[in-house]
Amino acid sequence: MSIDQLAETALAMVAPGKGIIAIDESNATCAKRFESVGIPNTEENRRAYREMLLTTPNLSQYISGAILFDETLRQKTKDGVPFAEVMRKNGIIPGIKVDKGPQPLAGFPGEVCTEGLDGLRERLKEYASLGARFAKWRAVITIGEDSPSGTCIEANSHALARYAALCQEAGIVPMVEPEIIMDGDHDIDTCMEVTEVVLRSLFGALYDQNVMLEGTILKASMVISGKSCPEQASVEEVAEMTVRCLKSAVPAILPGIVFLSGGQSDEDATAHLNAMNQMGPHPWPLSFSYGRAMQAAALKIWSKDLVGNVAAAQQTVFARAKDNGLAAQGKWKK
Ligand code: 13P
Secondary structure (H helix, E strand, O other), rough: OOOOOOOOHHHOOOOOEEEEEEEEHHHHHHHHHHHHOOOOOHHHHHHHHHHHHHOOOOOHHHHEEEEEOHHHHHOOOOOOOEHHHHHHHOOOOEEEOOOOOEEOOOOOOOOEEEOOOOOOHHHHHHHHHOOOOEEEEOOOOOOOOOOOOOOHHHHHHHHHHHHHHHHOOOOOEEEEEEEEEEOOOHHHHHHHHHHHHEEEEEEEEHOOOOOOHHOOEEOOOOOOOOOOOOOOOOOOHHHHHHHHHHHHHHHOOOOEEEEEEOOOOHHHHHHHHHHHHHHOOOOOOOEEOHHHHHHHHHHHHHHHHOOOOOOHHHHHHHHHHHHHHHHOOOOOOO
């Protein structure tokens, strides 16, 4: 795979007014989401739920790609068509979560490092053969009294860069996701400081590992007040500080940046993205790769009647995609 093909995929992922829907919850995370609405976490329910999401009519108007979990990439619609094929036909690029989740970082109580590099070369080959064209790896950085440590940041950046290099070798666009978790009482300035250090470390590691930035997408967390911080920054402050932080730490050659929602309300996630794009133009397209902020409302509706409510749930998925697609162009109105 040439760099041109990787770059073409990366650019398609952040095409104007389009973003990504993240539906790559592990079975354990899916269990939590389903439990919150009283649905048993069976393989068939997970399949039916993902079918409902992926077959939303006209989804590709605002959605360029979807990140799947390993199980989902191997599943089919009730009519027996592999999800990856349905997506390709509908103009949605298949993506795959390849990390194996965060594990405690030995010697650094309370901190974690994402694992999954062992055997990754072989797994990526298989994922490519199953139709995946981009991948995701999420690092988790927590802000606390003595954290994050430099060691935690470096270990996660190194793993992200090793993953990204392996993806490109397999012809898959790496989405690199260093998530700075919203939990905590830290203020927005602290979040800004940590985010900048983390991004500088990540792009240093990508450079060291010969990762071609033209074929890479950054999935970033916004610069935002900690959830339990008494002083919550305004939409404008979040947008302004996030853009400033990205401009100081992310090379302009990157094809695009997409945000995670990280536990923000649906409306906040859309409003923040919209405000950032109204401050543009920026060196890169700024779009979305939301999980909860794309799915939460639809899951609630679907859970009330798994068969009868498919169309109503899909209307909500489409509405969220549209709002976020407009926000990716700074054209959303409350
Ligand atoms: P949220 O938007 O729910 O944070 O999920 C995005 C994601 O993929 C996290 O890895």
